Amino acid sequence: MAKSTEARKKLSKKDYEARVPELRQQLIQLQVQLKQAPFPVLLMIAGVEATGKGEVINTINGWLDPRGVEVFAFHPPTDEERARPYMWRYWRCLPPRGRLGIYAGSWNTEALREAAQPDADPGVFRHALKRIAQFEHLLVADGVLVVKCWLHLSKAAQGERLKALEANPRTAWRVTPEDWKSHRAYERLDDFGQELRKATHREGAAWHVIDGDDARARNVAVTEALLNAFAAHLPVQAKLPRPSRPKTITPLCPEGLEKLQQLKLPKKLSAAAYEEKRDKWLGRLNQLVRRAAVHQRSMVFVFEGWDAAGKGGAIRRLTSAIDARDCRVVPIAKPTDEEKAHHYLWRFWRHVPRAGTVTIFDRSWYGRVLVERIEGFAREDEWQRAYTELKEFEHQLTEGGVIVVKFWLHISKAEQLLRFRHREQTEYKRHKINDEDWRNRRKWAHYETAVGDMLMLSRSSEAPWHWVPAENKRYARLQVLKLSCKQIEAALEKD
Amino acid sequence: MAKSTEARKKLSKKDYEARVPELRQQLIQLQVQLKQAPFPVLLMIAGVEATGKGEVINTINGWLDPRGVEVFAFHPPTDEERARPYMWRYWRCLPPRGRLGIYAGSWNTEALREAAQPDADPGVFRHALKRIAQFEHLLVADGVLVVKCWLHLSKAAQGERLKALEANPRTAWRVTPEDWKSHRAYERLDDFGQELRKATHREGAAWHVIDGDDARARNVAVTEALLNAFAAHLPVQAKLPRPSRPKTITPLCPEGLEKLQQLKLPKKLSAAAYEEKRDKWLGRLNQLVRRAAVHQRSMVFVFEGWDAAGKGGAIRRLTSAIDARDCRVVPIAKPTDEEKAHHYLWRFWRHVPRAGTVTIFDRSWYGRVLVERIEGFAREDEWQRAYTELKEFEHQLTEGGVIVVKFWLHISKAEQLLRFRHREQTEYKRHKINDEDWRNRRKWAHYETAVGDMLMLSRSSEAPWHWVPAENKRYARLQVLKLSCKQIEAALEKD
Numbered sequence: 001m002a003k004s005t006e007a008r009k010k011l012s013k014k015d016y017e018a019r020v021p022e023l024r025q026q027l028i029q030l031q032v033q034l035k036q037a038p039f040p041v042l043l044m045i046a047g048v049e050a051t052g053k054g055e056v057i058n059t060i061n062g063w064l065d066p067r068g069v070e071v072f073a074f075h076p077p078t079d080e081e082r083a084r085p086y087m088w089r090y091w092r093c094l095p096p097r098g099r100l101g102i103y104a105g106s107w108n109t110e111a112l113r114e115a116a117q118p119d120a121d122p123g124v125f126r127h128a129l130k131r132i133a134q135f136e137h138l139l140v141a142d143g144v145l146v147v148k149c150w151l152h153l154s155k156a157a158q159g160e161r162l163k164a165l166e167a168n169p170r171t172a173w174r175v176t177p178e179d180w181k182s183h184r185a186y187e188r189l190d191d192f193g194q195e196l197r198k199a200t201h202r203e204g205a206a207w208h209v210i211d212g213d214d215a216r217a218r219n220v221a222v223t224e225a226l227l228n229a230f231a232a233h234l235p236v237q238a239k240l241p242r243p244s245r246p247k248t249i250t251p252l253c254p255e256g257l258e259k260l261q262q263l264k265l266p267k268k269l270s271a272a273a274y275e276e277k278r279d280k281w282l283g284r285l286n287q288l289v290r291r292a293a294v295h296q297r298s299m300v301f302v303f304e305g306w307d308a309a310g311k312g313g314a315i316r317r318l319t320s321a322i323d324a325r326d327c328r329v330v331p332i333a334k335p336t337d338e339e340k341a342h343h344y345l346w347r348f349w350r351h352v353p354r355a356g357t358v359t360i361f362d363r364s365w366y367g368r369v370l371v372e373r374i375e376g377f378a379r380e381d382e383w384q385r386a387y388t389e390l391k392e393f394e395h396q397l398t399e400g401g402v403i404v405v406k407f408w409l410h411i412s413k414a415e416q417l418l419r420f421r422h423r424e425q426t427e428y429k430r431h432k433i434n435d436e437d438w439r440n441r442r443k444w445a446h447y448e449t450a451v452g453d454m455l456m457l458s459r460s461s462e463a464p465w466h467w468v469p470a471e472n473k474r475y476a477r478l479q480v481l482k483l484s485c486k487q488i489e490a491a492l493e494k495d
Numbered sequence: 496m497a498k499s500t501e502a503r504k505k506l507s508k509k510d511y512e513a514r515v516p517e518l519r520q521q522l523i524q525l526q527v528q529l530k531q532a533p534f535p536v537l538l539m540i541a542g543v544e545a546t547g548k549g550e551v552i553n554t555i556n557g558w559l560d561p562r563g564v565e566v567f568a569f570h571p572p573t574d575e576e577r578a579r580p581y582m583w584r585y586w587r588c589l590p591p592r593g594r595l596g597i598y599a600g601s602w603n604t605e606a607l608r609e610a611a612q613p614d615a616d617p618g619v620f621r622h623a624l625k626r627i628a629q630f631e632h633l634l635v636a637d638g639v640l641v642v643k644c645w646l647h648l649s650k651a652a653q654g655e656r657l658k659a660l661e662a663n664p665r666t667a668w669r670v671t672p673e674d675w676k677s678h679r680a681y682e683r684l685d686d687f688g689q690e691l692r693k694a695t696h697r698e699g700a701a702w703h704v705i706d707g708d709d710a711r712a713r714n715v716a717v718t719e720a721l722l723n724a725f726a727a728h729l730p731v732q733a734k735l736p737r738p739s740r741p742k743t744i745t746p747l748c749p750e751g752l753e754k755l756q757q758l759k760l761p762k763k764l765s766a767a768a769y770e771e772k773r774d775k776w777l778g779r780l781n782q783l784v785r786r787a788a789v790h791q792r793s794m795v796f797v798f799e800g801w802d803a804a805g806k807g808g809a810i811r812r813l814t815s816a817i818d819a820r821d822c823r824v825v826p827i828a829k830p831t832d833e834e835k836a837h838h839y840l841w842r843f844w845r846h847v848p849r850a851g852t853v854t855i856f857d858r859s860w861y862g863r864v865l866v867e868r869i870e871g872f873a874r875e876d877e878w879q880r881a882y883t884e885l886k887e888f889e890h891q892l893t894e895g896g897v898i899v900v901k902f903w904l905h906i907s908k909a910e911q912l913l914r915f916r917h918r919e920q921t922e923y924k925r926h927k928i929n930d931e932d933w934r935n936r937r938k939w940a941h942y943e944t945a946v947g948d949m950l951m952l953s954r955s956s957e958a959p960w961h962w963v964p965a966e967n968k969r970y971a972r973l974q975v976l977k978l979s980c981k982q983i984e985a986a987l988e989k990d
Contacts, residue, residue, distance in 0.1 A: 032926045058819045066824035073820035080573045106598045325599045329561035341513035431527045
């Protein structure tokens with residue numbers, strides 16, 4: 001299960017003091033190397049009470065250059081955190097590439113705390129473990145180094161430690177009734193700890209069980225765990241091939257491409273018929289969004305589609321039914337440098353709406369399996385993995401009460417040409433077309449394949465793709481309104 | 496006072512519909528131009544109840560390209576906001592350069608809401624107005640365009656509007672008892688509004704009083720106010736000279752330079768004497784920081800000083816007295832591109848600590864009057880203005896309960912050379928020295944002048960500068976601990 005239970009002898013003060021300067025120098029060396037490395041390091045200090053987790057953190061933090069390290073502690077969730085899906089608060093607390101985060105408490109702590117409640121449902125704990133395993137897997141797959149230390153102490157040793165702390169007037173304040181409570185529940189908590197370690201142990205995020213009995217040996221063991229893991233991780237990451245542009249785009253799921261090419265593209269809808277129906281759906285959507293807000297549900301809309309397929313226009317009609325004060329449109333273009341320094345999903349987690357509000361993404365996380373696949377911004381293993389990661393991301397949103405509505409706006413290649421030309425010829429539309437649009441157009445076949453794969457491989461019943469024929473703008477806008485209403489209605493009915 | 500009370504006639508539906516396409520096109524044009532502009536635009540919609548502020552926002556928002564605009568609404572402050580100085584929540588909601596923010600409510604709304612409370616202190620309102628005027632002045636001086644619309648309605652017209660809304664079953668829900676309450680208090684609220692507009696009207700942040708009686712005329716007037724202000728603002732901003740590197744650095748306050756050069760630099764302190772005193776002060780600091788946390792006070796430490804003056808070492812000793820879980824070290828280097836897209840103080844407001852926690856800045860906002868002055872990253876008017884701006888920033892922190900402790904670590908030029916050489920010759924210190932350090936060293940005289948000016952011109956009793964002779968590292972570290980204790984103690988005593 002866990003890497004090894006490192007049963008250590010006591011370390012004399014003399015031996016410790018002889019050892020520390022070298023460890024400190026190695027830590028600084030680690031930070032210097034990390035600064036240039038393409039990944040962050042997460043050092044997590046977990047374990048039973050009274051093993052000196054805080055002490056270990058303060059000691060190692062004091063040995064490090066404070067400029068490259070951040071300590072994360074988790075207080076009870078703030079209201080901004082409670083108003084969003086469960087993992088949002090942890091995504092906020094991830095160090096960027098090149099930096100070290102030390103976790104005094106983490107997603108694990110919260111899961112254990114909940115499991116220890118008297119009326120806790122074991123199913124909830126198992127679910128939490130699954131979520132943690134997925135989260136850490138996501139990070140590890142991205143190259144993040146996660147070093148997890150579990151500080152262990154026998155029940156007897158823990159009791160002695162608590163008594164000793166209480167006996168000393170300078171440390172007595174640190175022992176709370178909670179500590180004694182967790183001491184009495186030692187066996188039960190120990191079981192949860194074992195279950196947690198078993199469920200979340202993996203390469204790149206291994207658990208190091210460390211005896212917390214001797215403070216000096218403990219400090220050394222934690223430091224060594226970090227140093228060794230880093231020394232093993234760095235060369236592996238450095239050797240990873242850089243992504244490169246693929247020569248051909250081979251469909252993973254040819255059925256998607258086929259379906260896409262066969263999609264019927266209705267051409268006609270009279271202005272009168274459109275306006276009547278539009279107003280009906282707009283009214284209905286407005287009511288639904290307000291009803292959702294009352295129920296503290298939030299919404300995420302995703303618009304993907306060909307250039308000039310009419311995403312902007314469809315978004316505009318959609319927002320006209322929603323109070324602008326509760327709605328935000330997030331255009332996804334090149335990531336900022338802060339975004340580039342994090343996992344590719346970080347920039348989307350940032351914008352996950354607060355309960356009762358709406359966020360519309362104009363292009364989205366699906367760029368990972370479209371432009372990043374085609375232009376070679378992501379390695380093949382990276383974008384292939386993304387189908388699962390994106391599904392999991394959306395699952396976490398829906399589980400957190402977010403209604404996720406996704407559209408693919410489809411037009412033919414001929415129609416795109418007409419629209420590009422029209423944009424070039426229309427004064428106030430000229431800013432909407434540039435060289436890149438023409439470049440992307442030349443890669444139509446590549447995109448078509450990638451889109452087909454995306455639509456098939458990221459299917460889910462929770463957050464289905466709506467294929468919207470957009471050859472006729474009115475028809476497409478109406479479809480967007482109608483499909484939005486239907487999906488929101490169905491989601492609210494389940495409440 | 497306000498630019499003009501634009502008393503408008505009613506606008507017929509026909510005239511309105513003839514006008515709208517042109518306005519929309521101009522708005523899109525504005526957004527296209529804004530995208531490349533070096534400033535953001537803030538459009539604020541304020542005014543009395545039932546003038547259709549929400550309608551105007553939804554209408555204009557619908558006319559704009561949703562990709563370049565964000566609507567900000569302010570709900571009651573969240574606990575993350577309440578745990579920080581008053582203006583923090585508004586600094587979070589500023590659009591970056593090139594984008595438009597529409598404010599449904601703002602810092603003004605909150606001030607008016609508080610003023611309208613039955614037991615409100617008029618002094619508090621006046622203070623809020625002063626703070627708003629300073630905030631907007633800060634933005635305007637940075638080139639931000641602030642367009643403020645006050646929608647006006649007579650008491651009689653307001654009563655009729657509320658009745659009409661109530662009579663229609665589709666809009667009745669929008670009228671709350673609060674609305675009728677504010678209708679009864681019309682005169683009083685109107686006085687507050689006038690006082691607000693008078694106190695916060697200025698070039699670049701002018702109030703446009705707009706009659707809210709006719710919805711169509713109102714929409715047009717708000718749009719025109721925005722378009723006209725932008726048309727006037729853009730060429731002025733485009734013509735501003737780019738900052739350039741100054742040839743000479745002339746002291747603004749020669750006394751500072753003199754004092755700096757005369758600062759006594761004690762050389763000796765035995766290791767034994769140091770360690771004894773250090774432990775005493777560390778213990779005291781630890782207790783003080785915990786006491787501050789109990790009182791929900793937070794702390795900001797600022798470390799400025801020559802390269803190799805020992806900032807890192809001093810910070811390390813300081814953090815060793817503070818629980819790492821409540822303490823964050825923020826190194827200030829080049830701003831990220833998100834930071835560059837905002838006011839220069841934005842990146843510091845981001846890191847203002849939550850009540851009860853500590854943030855240590857390793858270099859700080861004083862870069863504005865040091866490196867930015869010397870390297871010509873800021874224009875002369877910009878860095879000269881900064882002395883006042885920085886003082887005001889720190890005033891807002893202290894007013895919000897933050898204890899601001901500032902250090903200038905001083906060494907001689909000869910000592911710096913010794914330390915640079917030592918760094919070059921010591922394997923594990925080599926990463927701490929680079930070409931830029933040597934380049935900065937050649938500008939010693941320039942920096943000396945700028946530092947002298949900084950220390951004198953940003954003096955304040957709330958957040959005093961501590962001049963720390965750092966020729967002897969032990970002495971400097973001890974001073975930092977001691978001065979920190981004294982200042983925190985004094986601040987807590989006032990509670």
